[in-house]
Amino acid sequence: MKSSVSAQNFLDDSRLIEDIFHELKSIVASILSSVELIVLYDGKAMGNKITRQAESIKSQVIELDFQLQNIRIIQHMLDKTFQLKRKMTNLLFFLGQLVREEPYNNLLSPAVELQQSKIPVEANIDESVMRQLILNLFFWMNRHSTTHQTPKMVFSFEPGYLEIKGTFYANYIFSSPFKSSEKGDNEIFHQPICHMMSYFAALHDGTFEILAEPEKNVVALVRIPCKA
Numbered sequence: 303m304k305s306s307v308s309a310q311n312f313l314d315d316s317r318l319i320e321d322i323f324h325e326l327k328s329i330v331a332s333i334l335s336s337v338e339l340i341v342l343y344d345g346k347a348m349g350n351k352i353t354r355q356a357e358s359i360k361s362q363v364i365e366l367d368f369q370l371q372n373i374r375i376i377q378h379m380l381d382k383t384f385q386l387k388r389k390m391t392n393l394l395f396f397l398g399q400l401v402r403e404e405p406y407n408n409l410l411s412p413a414v415e416l417q418q419s420k421i422p423v424e425a426n427i428d429e430s431v432m433r434q435l436i437l438n439l440f441f442w443m444n445r446h447s448t449t450h451q452t453p454k455m456v457f458s459f460e461p462g463y464l465e466i467k468g469t470f471y472a473n474y475i476f477s478s479p480f481k482s483s484e485k486g487d488n489e490i491f492h493q494p495i496c497h498m499m500s501y502f503a504a505l506h507d508g509t510f511e512i513l514a515e516p517e518k519n520v521v522a523l524v525r526i527p528c529k530a
Contacts, residue, residue, distance in 0.1 A: 313379055318494035322372055325445075329366045333359055364405045368437055375434060376498075386428050386505055393423045393464055393528060397457050400433055410440065410455075417458045425464060425528035427506050432526075435502040436466065439522060442495055443470040446520070459528070463508075466524040473518075499524070 336355040343352045378384035394416070401410045436455075443453035453470035500510035508526040515521070 313376070318376070318498060321494050322369055322376075326366065326369055329362050329369070333362045333366075336362070360405075361409065364409065365441055367405075368441060371434060372438070372498075375431070386431065388426045388428045388506070390424050391427050391429060393425055393459070394419060396427075396429060396432070400436060406437065409444075413440065413452050413455055415454070415456045417456065419459045419530070421530050423459050423464070423528050423530050425506070425526055427526065431502050431505060435499055435524065438495060438499050438502070439466065439468050439524065442499070443468050443520075443522070446470065446472055448473045448518075459530075460525075462527060462529070464526045464528045466526075468522040468524075470520055471518050472520050 336359045339355050340352055343355070375384065397416055401407065401414050401416060440453065440455060443455075447453050447470035451471045453468060456465075456467045456469075458465050458467070496510070496512065503510040503524050503526065506526050508524060511523045513521040513523070
């Protein structure tokens with residue numbers, strides 16, 4: 303099942319703030335749980351369990367910082383103070399920097415494949431919004447994927463556009479939020495965060511699509527116009 307996700311009126315959907323609030327609560331709960339386990343392990347011969355919990359806290363704090371950036375952008379949009387600052391950008395340089403950027407490099411590096419181009423490729427983008435779009439896609443896939451499989455993101459340069467292809471194996475078999483709605487559509491297409499990603503793509507004259515294959519395979523496609 304394939305769908306182009308609507309970018310219209312996503313700010314009117316109160317579920318967006320609720321979804322982000324839920325994610326923030328989940329992150330804080332996970333941090334507190336890891337801290338409690340570290341206290342429990344303290345002074346005991348627990349192998350590398352303390353190290354694993356410390357790494358878990360670090361990754362949760364990274365996502366917490368990212369979600370706070372989401373909130374700031376959404377607040378500017380609601381206040382009508384958001385200003386898009388597009389400029390011609392070397393995509394290879396921009397994407398390479400993003401993958402290596404602290405504190406996201408350890409999370410993105412194993413998941414990202416950046417295909418090279420023999421000639422410079424440029425796009426008229428707002429770098430901060432494009433950065434947020436890519437990170438939203440990564441964390442969204444990571445949140446819904448099985449624990450034994452890392453989501454993959456492939457950046458490739460096709461004639462006339464940059465394609466960002468995200469693939470993951472869902473941690474449920476089309477149950478909520480993948481369950482069918484009364485309209486017969488798949489609920490994954492109606493998640494508020496997907497509408498926000500579609501809006502960020504539309505700000506760059508691009509598109510955002512989701513392909514939900516049988517069972518648990520999900521593919522997300524972002525296409526942004528560019529030129530060599």
